[in-house]
Amino acid sequence: xxxxxxxxxxxxxxxxxxxxxxxxxxxxxxxxxxxxxxxxxxxxxxxxxxxxxxxxxxxxxxxxxxxxxxxxxxxxxxxxxxxxxxxxxxxxxxxxxxxxxxxxxxxxxxxxxxxxxxxxxxxxxxxxxxxxxxxxxxxxxxxxxxxxxxxxxxxxxxxxxxxxxxxxxxxxxxxxxxxxxxxxxxxxxxxxxxxxxxxxxxxxxxxxxxxxxxxxxxxxxxxxxxxxxxxxxxxxxxxxxxxxxxxxxxxxxxxxxxxxxxxxxxxxxxxxxxxxxxxxxxxxxxxxxxxxxxxxxxxxxxxxxxxxxxxxxxxxxxxxxxxxxxxxxxxxxxxxxxxxxxxxxxxxxx
Amino acid sequence: xxxxxxxxxxxxxxxxxxxxxxxxxxxxxxxxxxxxxxxxxxxxxxxxxxxxxxxxxxxxxxxxxxxxxxxxxxxxxxxxxxxxxxxxxxxxxxxxxxxxxxxxxxxxxxxxxxxxxxxxxxxxxxxxxxxxxxxxxxxxxxxxxxxxxxxxxxxxxxxxxxxxxxxxxxxxxxxxxxxxxxxxxxxxxxxxxxxxxxxxxxxxxxxxxxxxxxxxxxxxxxxxxxxxxxxxxxxxxxxxxxxxxxxxxxxxxxxxxxxxxxxxxxxxxxxxxxxxxxxxxxxxxxxxxxxxxxxxxxxxxxxxxxxxxxxxxxxxxxxxxxxxxxxxxxxxxxxxxxxxxxxxxxxxxx
Numbered sequence: 001x002x003x004x005x006x007x008x009x010x011x012x013x014x015x016x017x018x019x020x021x022x023x024x025x026x027x028x029x030x031x032x033x034x035x036x037x038x039x040x041x042x043x044x045x046x047x048x049x050x051x052x053x054x055x056x057x058x059x060x061x062x063x064x065x066x067x068x069x070x071x072x073x074x075x076x077x078x079x080x081x082x083x084x085x086x087x088x089x090x091x092x093x094x095x096x097x098x099x100x101x102x103x104x105x106x107x108x109x110x111x112x113x114x115x116x117x118x119x120x121x122x123x124x125x126x127x128x129x130x131x132x133x134x135x136x137x138x139x140x141x142x143x144x145x146x147x148x149x150x151x152x153x154x155x156x157x158x159x160x161x162x163x164x165x166x167x168x169x170x171x172x173x174x175x176x177x178x179x180x181x182x183x184x185x186x187x188x189x190x191x192x193x194x195x196x197x198x199x200x201x202x203x204x205x206x207x208x209x210x211x212x213x214x215x216x217x218x219x220x221x222x223x224x225x226x227x228x229x230x231x232x233x234x235x236x237x238x239x240x241x242x243x244x245x246x247x248x249x250x251x252x253x254x255x256x257x258x259x260x261x262x263x264x265x266x267x268x269x270x271x272x273x274x275x276x277x278x279x280x281x282x283x284x285x286x287x288x289x290x291x292x293x294x295x296x297x298x299x300x301x302x303x304x305x306x307x308x309x310x311x312x313x314x315x316x317x318x319x320x321x322x323x324x325x326x327x328x329x330x331x332x333x334x335x336x337x338x339x340x341x342x343x344x345x346x347x348x349x350x
Numbered sequence: 351x352x353x354x355x356x357x358x359x360x361x362x363x364x365x366x367x368x369x370x371x372x373x374x375x376x377x378x379x380x381x382x383x384x385x386x387x388x389x390x391x392x393x394x395x396x397x398x399x400x401x402x403x404x405x406x407x408x409x410x411x412x413x414x415x416x417x418x419x420x421x422x423x424x425x426x427x428x429x430x431x432x433x434x435x436x437x438x439x440x441x442x443x444x445x446x447x448x449x450x451x452x453x454x455x456x457x458x459x460x461x462x463x464x465x466x467x468x469x470x471x472x473x474x475x476x477x478x479x480x481x482x483x484x485x486x487x488x489x490x491x492x493x494x495x496x497x498x499x500x501x502x503x504x505x506x507x508x509x510x511x512x513x514x515x516x517x518x519x520x521x522x523x524x525x526x527x528x529x530x531x532x533x534x535x536x537x538x539x540x541x542x543x544x545x546x547x548x549x550x551x552x553x554x555x556x557x558x559x560x561x562x563x564x565x566x567x568x569x570x571x572x573x574x575x576x577x578x579x580x581x582x583x584x585x586x587x588x589x590x591x592x593x594x595x596x597x598x599x600x601x602x603x604x605x606x607x608x609x610x611x612x613x614x615x616x617x618x619x620x621x622x623x624x625x626x627x628x629x630x631x632x633x634x635x636x637x638x639x640x641x642x643x644x645x646x647x648x649x650x651x652x653x654x655x656x657x658x659x660x661x662x663x664x665x666x667x668x669x670x671x672x673x674x675x676x677x678x679x680x681x682x683x684x685x686x687x688x689x690x691x692x693x694x695x696x697x698x699x700x
Contacts, residue, residue: 055616064620225615244615262610265575266405268627269594270414275625277618 004043004083010035011314012073012103019057023325027057028318036100038107041084047101048077048128049310049320049333050158052280064279076101078337079116079124090115095124097287104314104338114284120295125334126305131290132282134163137221137243139170141276144219144241146171151209151232153177154223155197156184158332159245159280161306163221164194169302172219176212178205178228180327187330192306205231221245226258233264236271244277306331313337354393354433360385361664362423362453369407372675377407378668386450388457391434397451398427398478399660399670399683400508402630414629426451428687429466429474440465445474447637454664454688464634470645475684476655481640482632484513487571487593489520491626494569494591496521501559501582503527504573505547506534508682509595509630511656513571514544519652522569526562528555528578530677537680542656555581571595576608583614586621594627656681663687 009032016029035041053076056068068074078101082094087110090096096113100106106113116127137159138144150167154160155177167175177188177197185197198208205227209217213235220232220242232242268275282290297303308329310320313336320335359382366379385391403426406418418424428451432444437460440446446463450456456463466477487509488494500517504510505527517525527538527547535547548558555577559567563585570582570592582592618625647653658679660670663686670685 063616222615229613229615244619259616260612260614263579263613264610265572265579265594265627266413266609269629271627272629273627275627277615277621277623277625279619279622 006035006041006043006083006105008035009033010104013314013317014073014102015057015068015070017070018059018067019054023054023057023321025318025322028321030315030318033103035105036103036107038112039086039109040082040090040096040107040113042080042096042098042100042106042113043083043339044078044080044101044104044106044337045339046079046125046128047317047335047337048130048158049317049324049335050076051325053321054325064281073100073102075099077128078106079127080106080337081124082113085110094118095127097127101337102314102317114287116291120291122298122305125307125309126294126298127291128334129162129290129294129305129307129332130158130280131162131166131294132287133245133280134159134166134221135290135293136282136286137245137276137278138163138166138219141243141278142219142221142241144170144172144221146173148172148218149213149216149237150175150219150221151178151213151217151235152194152221152223153228153232155179155188155194156306156330157223158306160221160223161188161192161331163223163243164188165192165297165303165306167219167221168193169297174213176209176217178208178224184330192304200228206234209235216240219243224258225261227261229261230264233267233273236267236273238271239274240271241274242276244275245280308333310335356385356391356393356433356455358385359383360454363664363667364423364452365407365418365420367420368409368417369404373404373407373671375668375672378671380665380668383453385455386453386457388462389436389459390432390440390446390457390463392430392446392448392450392456392463393433393689394428394430394451394454394456394687395689396429396475396478397667397685397687398480398508399667399674399685400426401675403671404675414631423450423452425449427478428456429477430456430687431474432463435460444468445477447477451687452664452667464637466641470641472648472655475657475659476644476648477641478684479512479640479644479655479657479682480508480630481512481516481644482637483595483630484509484516484571485640485643486632486636487595487626487628488513488516488569491593491628492569492571492591494520494522494571496523498522498568499563499566499587500525500569500571501528501563501567501585502544502571502573503578503582505529505538505544506656506680507573508656510571510573511538511542511681513573513593514538515542515647515653515656517569517571518543518545519647524563526559526567528558528574534680542654550578556584559585566590569593574608575611577611579611580614583617583623586617586623588621589624590621591624592626594625595630658683660685 019027090110095116095118144167150172152164174195177194179185182199188194188197196212216237222244369377440460445466445468494517500522502514524545527544529535532549538544538547546562566587572594
């Protein structure tokens with residue numbers, strides 16, 4: 001059963017060697033390879049690019065996932081369309097989400113592919129948002145809600161850009177973001193509806209944050225660690241909730257202070273802070289729940305999908321990762337792997 | 351209505367001046383003063399000495415309580431017997447707990463005194479244990495239970511010595527303590543039933559803890575901060591719960607690293623640690639609940655009351671604080687303010 005013709009070979013990116021220091025062009029190679037085989041064959045349309053992939057390229061103890069194997073295509077969150085199937089639960093034509101990214105086609109048993117309701121969201125790439133992580137952190141860990149003053153560090157990141165909007169949509173009184181440039185700070189306020197934002201290069205984080213939150217913060221959603229974490233502790237109000245998602249900052253080189261900020265225990269104890277570090281693993285229910293919430297907020301016009309679309313195909317994946325690590329992008333970074341689109345939707349995209 | 355004769359004057363300790371650096375003898379003075387007046391008059395029997403008093407002697411922003419006023423007697427957790435009363439809810443003869451420590455007599459409205467069931471525990475000083483704090487941290491914050499490997503830093507402190515026993519009584523698989531000397535480490539194992547303990551001077555905390563917990567820890571109850579906090583993060587198992595009570599360590603001088611350890615965010619996130627800093631404020635229900643639990647475990651022979659009794663009376667209070675800060679004591683430090691006792695109970699006492 002064939003939905004569309006499939007080629008005999010496809011392109012995929014392989015990890016050629018482990019990076020020494022920051023990932024560099026020779027670490028990833030694009031190869032032409034035989035089409036993968038399996039019960040279900042999927043043409044990949046979009047992959048979410050993520051800074052976490054930098055860490056998984058290395059042999060780094062303590063990560064929640066094993067490192068990418070050398071000589072193989074890495075994993076990555078991807079959506080595509082089923083083009084061949086022997087599993088009736090994953091039929092031809094279905095939109096599916098899976099982890100065989102960095103390649104044009106994916107294959108495997110039906111259980112490797114989660115079917116998505118294509119009509120729920122405006123496009124397949126909407127199913128790849130960092131929303132489940134942002135939602136888990138902002139709603140589940142930090143319980144941001146009406147009246148809260150919320151600070152999101154690294155707020156133009158894929159997770160941060162969604163997290164800030166979630167806080168607003170849940171009724172937060174004031175949402176403040178930090179960003180890596182003046183342009184990104186403006187983007188937060190003008191396009192994503194943050195109440196205030198600062199460029200972290202403009203001074204000590206403690207001073208910048210205090211100016212925007214003179215009475216302190218109730219919620220901190222951390223994507224960076226470092227001095228922004230330390231500033232958030234100093235400005236936390238009693239009982240403030242911290243959702244900590246910022247481990248990956250500053251790991252690209254010797255800036256270890258970002259990944260290992262000082263924790264002021266006396267202040268944390270005096271104010272009875274709740275610190276919840278959390279990783280990006282989600283149950284199917286969490287993902288479905290987020291996608292439904294996302295659809296509703298989009299319908300109500302209360303949300304934009306903050307994203308950068310990279311049109312380079314599989315061959316452009318390595319450069320897209322390098323550009324992401326150079327902080328060139330805004331919001332969720334979506335790499336088109338195959339196909340095109342006749343739909344134009346620029347909401348929140350740069 | 352008089353239960354026993356009362357004098358016209360009593361002795362109290364006053365804060366003569368704010369310490370510059372570590373508290374020194376001239377900072378506290380013992381004076382003879384008129385008996386305080388109020389609806390209820392209490393003869394104080396025992397006060398719990400605590401390292402937190404050092405911080406409250408200073409003008410230190412960020413503390414959960416205001417500093418002790420200069421020229422007045424400080425506050426401190428105390429039990430005593432009502433000797434005069436115009437409040438039928440706080441009758442003469444009742445055992446009451448309150449915060450007017452550092453003096454022989456306390457007075458005030460009935461609402462300032464919490465009546466205790468004298469028959470519940472073996473002696474009045476048992477009502478002054480650090481149990482409510484240890485219980486809140488070990489049961490409420492860390493939820494230590496069957497199967498857990500538990501690490502308590504600063505385990506011979508008042509809070510730590512009770513916390514470790516609570517973990518054992520709740521079924522923890524293995525309870526490990528750190529202490530400030532070889533003798534204190536032995537005390538933990540031989541008298542309090544810890545499974546293992548180390549002297550923190552014997553090497554890097556990470557090495558010492560790894561040797562005793564080669565498969566990692568599920569619960570950390572922190573009384574010290576510093577390198578023991580950092581070691582606990584490195585050895586935490588996924589989902590480990592941290593009850594953080596150690597802010598006051600290392601604040602006596604320039605050892606700020608104890609109070610501001612590095613938080614390894616990547617590890618904390620990868621392992622999804624739950625970090626709960628908490629302070630020692632308790633509801634009446636929490637205190638009553640602990641006292642009943644304490645009584646039951648004492649009856650069952652599963653618990654000792656780890657304590658040091660200081661017999662110096664009010665005049666000995668300043669030196670008792672200095673000795674406590676010099677880490678001379680074991681367990682809960684109980685200062686006898688007035689009266690004597692014909693009961694001898696040395697369980698866990700040194």
